[in-house]
Amino acid sequence: MRALVAGGAGFIGSHLCDRLIADGLEVVCVDNLITGNFNNLDKIKNSPLFKFFKADVSAPIDPEIIPDGVDLIFHLASPASPNPRSPLSYLNHPFETLSVNSIGTRNLLYLAQMYHAKFLFASTSEIYGDPKISPQKEDYWGNVNPNGLRSCYDEAKRFGEALTMAYYRKFKTDVRIVRIFNTYGPKMDKRDGRVIVNFINQALENKPITIYGQGSQTRSFCYISDLIEQLNLAMFDPKTTGEVFNLGNDHEFTIKRLADLIITLTDSQSKIIYEDLPEDDPTNRCPNLKKLENVLNYFLHVSLRDGLLKTIAYFRSGIV
Ligand code: NAD
Numbered sequence: 581m582r583a584l585v586a587g588g589a590g591f592i593g594s595h596l597c598d599r600l601i602a603d604g605l606e607v608v609c610v611d612n613l614i615t616g617n618f619n620n621l622d623k624i625k626n627s628p629l630f631k632f633f634k635a636d637v638s639a640p641i642d643p644e645i646i647p648d649g650v651d652l653i654f655h656l657a658s659p660a661s662p663n664p665r666s667p668l669s670y671l672n673h674p675f676e677t678l679s680v681n682s683i684g685t686r687n688l689l690y691l692a693q694m695y696h697a698k699f700l701f702a703s704t705s706e707i708y709g710d711p712k713i714s715p716q717k718e719d720y721w722g723n724v725n726p727n728g729l730r731s732c733y734d735e736a737k738r739f740g741e742a743l744t745m746a747y748y749r750k751f752k753t754d755v756r757i758v759r760i761f762n763t764y765g766p767k768m769d770k771r772d773g774r775v776i777v778n779f780i781n782q783a784l785e786n787k788p789i790t791i792y793g794q795g796s797q798t799r800s801f802c803y804i805s806d807l808i809e810q811l812n813l814a815m816f817d818p819k820t821t822g823e824v825f826n827l828g829n830d831h832e833f834t835i836k837r838l839a840d841l842i843i844t845l846t847d848s849q850s851k852i853i854y855e856d857l858p859e860d861d862p863t864n865r866c867p868n869l870k871k872l873e874n875v876l877n878y879f880l881h882v883s884l885r886d887g888l889l890k891t892i893a894y895f896r897s898g899i900v
């Protein structure tokens with residue numbers, strides 16, 4: 581079986597490639613490295629099952645990268661950090677973000693239709709915007725600012741979802757949409773700007789921990805190994821065709837509590853400082869995972885504490 585992983589050199593994509601290779605699949609990774617890093621693929625880059633193509637999936641995709649077709653397409657390609665202070669942020673790449681989730685999705689869906697491949701679109705909890713209900717269930721339509729600061733990401737993902745469902749309804753392409761909630765772990769880029777990366781690196785360097793706003797906003801953090809299991813189930817289980825699934829972890833924490841926990845786990849001397857809350861920063865976010873549990877029978881394995889310890893060990897090791 582052959583899988584194409586678009587965005588396979590990124591944080592989630594590279595863990596997925598590792599897993600697919602370990603399971604004996606052939607993997608074709610396509611990535612333009614706009615926010616990813618080829619070093620993330622160190623473990624598998626020499627595997628005879630693995631091929632890497634540096635290419636932009638928003639441009640027409642050369643069918644020669646998969647001359648014998650493909651069985652599975654994972655579309656994970658997109659900048660993902662909302663932090664404008666990071667060079668990797670989608671806010672610093674708005675047109676690339678809009679393109680990869682619209683034109684890029686179209687290009688990959690076209691391949692899926694041509695080769696009768698199963699297709700998975702990595703959408704996001706951001707499509708719920710600043711949610712007015714909690715936890716967020718898949719049938720909630722969200723509360724999104726259509727032209728606000730984050731719209732280049734949120735609306736592009738919403739368009740990507742619409743396009744994916746259009747292929748399903750019109751051509752019966754074997755698609756599924758997953759809405760990924762905040763995920764963290766080793767292989768995140770130190771410059772990423774998302775909260776766990778910032779707090780761990782600030783704590784390890786005994787620098788001030790930067791809480792934006794009062795720290796009362798909530799997020800629910802999923803460790804990468806749980807997410808990879810969920811992604812696999814979502815792709816392979818026949819009950820996911822044409823369906824939308826929340827993926828993540830439903831234990832909700834305030835950002836202040838996260839900061840305190842990271843200071844404790846790193847035994848840091850860092851003090852907390854409070855900075856301005858960015859525009860349209862969601863006040864809360866927590867997935868309703870009943871569908872994942874009931875349909876795919878998935879239950880979480882890694883607690884926030886254990887996941888943070890593994891992530892801290894990664895950043896402490898200085899691999900990045
Ligand atoms: P990441 O930035 O580490 O990985 C994204 C990868 O896509 C990078 O390797 C990047 O170079 C590649 N890419 C971007 N545009 C491309 C293009 N036009 N052509 C080819 N490659 C391209 O981010 P991540 O955290 O691993 O996120 C992966 C996917 O999951 C994204 O689609 C993101 O929107 C989604 N997601 C992630 C999270 C999270 O918490 N990490 C949450 C919700 C959704």
Ligand code: UDP
Pocket residue numbers: 661662663762773774775776778779790791792793797799835857858861862
């Ligand atoms: N945040 C913070 N300090 C940081 C980075 C982020 O307080 O150094 C906050 C951010 O404002 C948001 C939450 O942490 O409320 C999660 O931010 P992240 O960038 O990880 O992703 P988001 O969930 O907003 O997409």
